[in-house]
Amino acid sequence: MIETVGAKAAAEVVDIGRFSRFIWDTMISSIRSLAKSETYPLIWTQMNIIGVRSVPVIMITGAFVGMTLAIQAYDQLAGMGLEEHLGVLINISVVKELGPVLAAVMLAGRIGGALTAELGTMNVTEQIDAVRSMGTDPIRYLAAPRVLACLLLTPFLIIYADLLGILGGYFVSVIQLGINSRAYWSFSASGVELWDVTIGIVKGLFFGGAIATISCYKGFTCKEGAHGVGQACTEAFVASFISILALDFALAVIFKAVYSTFWPIKSLV
Amino acid sequence: MENIERNNQAGGINSDSIIRLENLTKGFGGNIILDNISLTVEQGKTTVIIGPSGCGKTVLVKHLIVLLRPSSGEVYFRKQRIDNLGENELNKIRMHYGFLFQGGALFDSLSVAENILFPITQHYKINDWRQMDELVKAKLAMVGLDGFQQFYPAKLSGGQRKRVALARAIALNPEVILYDEPTTGLDPINSDVIDELILKLQRELGVTSVIVTHNMTSAYKIADRIIMLHQGKIIADSDAAGIRNHPHPVVQRFINGQANEDDLAVLRASSAIFQSQFLPRDFEE
Numbered sequence: 001m002i003e004t005v006g007a008k009a010a011a012e013v014v015d016i017g018r019f020s021r022f023i024w025d026t027m028i029s030s031i032r033s034l035a036k037s038e039t040y041p042l043i044w045t046q047m048n049i050i051g052v053r054s055v056p057v058i059m060i061t062g063a064f065v066g067m068t069l070a071i072q073a074y075d076q077l078a079g080m081g082l083e084e085h086l087g088v089l090i091n092i093s094v095v096k097e098l099g100p101v102l103a104a105v106m107l108a109g110r111i112g113g114a115l116t117a118e119l120g121t122m123n124v125t126e127q128i129d130a131v132r133s134m135g136t137d138p139i140r141y142l143a144a145p146r147v148l149a150c151l152l153l154t155p156f157l158i159i160y161a162d163l164l165g166i167l168g169g170y171f172v173s174v175i176q177l178g179i180n181s182r183a184y185w186s187f188s189a190s191g192v193e194l195w196d197v198t199i200g201i202v203k204g205l206f207f208g209g210a211i212a213t214i215s216c217y218k219g220f221t222c223k224e225g226a227h228g229v230g231q232a233c234t235e236a237f238v239a240s241f242i243s244i245l246a247l248d249f250a251l252a253v254i255f256k257a258v259y260s261t262f263w264p265i266k267s268l269v
Numbered sequence: 270m271e272n273i274e275r276n277n278q279a280g281g282i283n284s285d286s287i288i289r290l291e292n293l294t295k296g297f298g299g300n301i302i303l304d305n306i307s308l309t310v311e312q313g314k315t316t317v318i319i320g321p322s323g324c325g326k327t328v329l330v331k332h333l334i335v336l337l338r339p340s341s342g343e344v345y346f347r348k349q350r351i352d353n354l355g356e357n358e359l360n361k362i363r364m365h366y367g368f369l370f371q372g373g374a375l376f377d378s379l380s381v382a383e384n385i386l387f388p389i390t391q392h393y394k395i396n397d398w399r400q401m402d403e404l405v406k407a408k409l410a411m412v413g414l415d416g417f418q419q420f421y422p423a424k425l426s427g428g429q430r431k432r433v434a435l436a437r438a439i440a441l442n443p444e445v446i447l448y449d450e451p452t453t454g455l456d457p458i459n460s461d462v463i464d465e466l467i468l469k470l471q472r473e474l475g476v477t478s479v480i481v482t483h484n485m486t487s488a489y490k491i492a493d494r495i496i497m498l499h500q501g502k503i504i505a506d507s508d509a510a511g512i513r514n515h516p517h518p519v520v521q522r523f524i525n526g527q528a529n530e531d532d533l534a535v536l537r538a539s540s541a542i543f544q545s546q547f548l549p550r551d552f553e554e
Contacts, residue, residue, distance in 0.1 A: 038394075122376075125372055125374060126370045126371070126372060126374040127374045127375075127376055127377075129331070129336050129368075129370065129374065130368065130370055130374035130375075130376075132336055132356075132360075132363070133334055133336060133363060133366065133368035133370075134363065134364075134368075134387065134388040134391060134437075134441075135359075135360035135361065135362075135363040135364045135388070135391065135392060136360065136387075136388075136391045137356060137357075137360065141391070
């Protein structure tokens with residue numbers, strides 16, 4: 001019993017070590033890739049697959065987040081006669097928290113799953129070994145362009161999610177629930193700062209990096225067979241989801257500390 | 270192109286051995302696959318490795334190019350120890366090798382022409398793409414598939430995929446070509462086509478070949494030397510005639526395709542169980 005637990009703990013430590021090494025190698029390869037123009041076509045291709053093709057699902061996610069928030073929050077605020085403040089609540093939630101997190105979760109499902117399945121299949125069909133056998137570093141050729149594309153485009157995708165979240169919230173609040181449009185935007189403008197939007201976008205950078213790195217690692221280390229690829233995809237999504245939530249919490253704490261340090265008076269008002 | 274040709278001639282030492290394994294042992298999770306193997310691969314010769322499934326043939330051939338690192342022992346390429354090199358240094362060594370994987374391992378997302386150009390574009394700056402088109406055409410012509418440049422691997426048959434993979438393996442004009450079960454899954458005619466290709470490359474390019482196979486017809490046809498692996502050890506090492514007359518009973522059973530008595534006893538016992546449980550009369554009742 002103790003032996004089994006010890007062996008599993010040792011295996012976990014080894015896996016964490018391998019993942020840390022993978023992150024380091026990917027980071028170094030990504031920086032080198034940015035310095036070499038020959039690798040730009042690879043990054044560009046991945047940007048198209050990862051970024052451009054994700055725009056519709058991300059916009060749909062954002063729109064529904066905004067619309068659902070409006071429906072849910074209206075009754076509470078109307079009960080206190082504060083329904084005109086609905087815009088602040090929706091927009092700050094969308095740009096700072098729900099937009100980035102839910103868009104990232106959607107990306108983890110759409111991109112993370114696809115990356116793991118693609119690289120996992122390449123692994124079990126010896127295509128990654130083939131890359132190595134031809135004297136090419138598979139991390140540089142396969143992982144770095146995907147990580148860079150995800151890292152660079154997730155913030156932009158989050159802007160799309162925010163935009164549609166704001167429009168969705170506006171549509172339900174003003175058109176459907178009849179809140180005064182001028183009041184809706186006026187309260188929104190006074191409550192949502194550039195800082196809030198920036199937080200959401202910076203979160204996207206971290207979320208994108210985490211999704212791509214975890215998904216590529218799971219693909220590279222996937223076990224043989226269809227079951228192995230399926231299991232790697234599941235593990236990649238679960239690990240990405242948990243890391244999104246953990247990063248969200250950690251970044252919220254950090255940004256709050258930064259905000260309190262630079263604008264202490266504002267927080268007292 | 271000149272660079273590629275130079276690469277082919279690089280390290281042209283007049284030595285008989287090009288790859289050497291010394292006391293190589295490989296285990297996975299306590300399970301020993303290769304047990305203290307020492308082996309020398311002679312330059313310009315075709316060495317065939319035979320043995321039953323799961324005996325470690327693929328693991329052995331992957332050690333020759335250090336796609337796997339040994340648990341203990343050493344791997345040498347042209348007198349240089351390579352199993353302890355970092356990946357960056359190994360990548361330079363690997364340019365002297367071509368590797369034909371069991372399933373071809375062609376990149377699904379790239380066309381046939383892009384697959385063949387892959388190793389070249391990774392190591393050389395291409396200025397003249399017309400010259401590259403000619404090179405692809407020449408490589409495909411060598412394997413009898415000129416005209417398939419724009420096809421994707423999914424559209425090719427098993428035999429065609431292996432031939433394209435072979436064209437990719439020779440793209441950098443390697444000194445050594447490693448073949449992992451090149452005829453597995455192919456019909457006898459396509460198997461013979463692959464054997465003829467291997468012989469043609471041997472004649473025309475003078476490459477050193479190491480071939481892992483189960484197929485004794487292929488082995489006899491192409492081998493200068495045949496090595497048999499069994500339970501992680503080399504049990505036979507001879508030319509085709511020597512293997513045919515080898516006294517070891519495992520070698521004789523393998524080359525004649527005969528199951529051993531223990532396996533047959535297990536099969537007989539299991540067939541008795543099947544008879545007692547699944548005869549049609551049981552279902553009729």
